[in-house]
Amino acid sequence: MGAAKDVFDEMADNWPSEIIARTEIKVFTGGLISPGYIANLDSKGEGPFGRIKTGRKTCYPKRPFVKWLRERSRIENNPEKNNLSKKVQKCIHW
16 A cells, blocks of 8 residues: 655645646745745756756656655644743643
């Protein structure tokens, strides 16, 4: 039996192409990341691996982009804990 799929795998599986145009990053990520943000990260050398340029257009291979997004993301399982101050968290020993 294969490994359980996460939200990032689902995003990739539902995308109709093996590449993601920079202009479509916002659609692919459900509004989480804008094309301008990715462009800024690319200019600093912090963007996704495997960027493809064709003239003035930029795109990314789907799987490396998803890997990059997964590595930059944090899934928070206990939102109540994250809203408490560190002092309170220490007191209740979470």
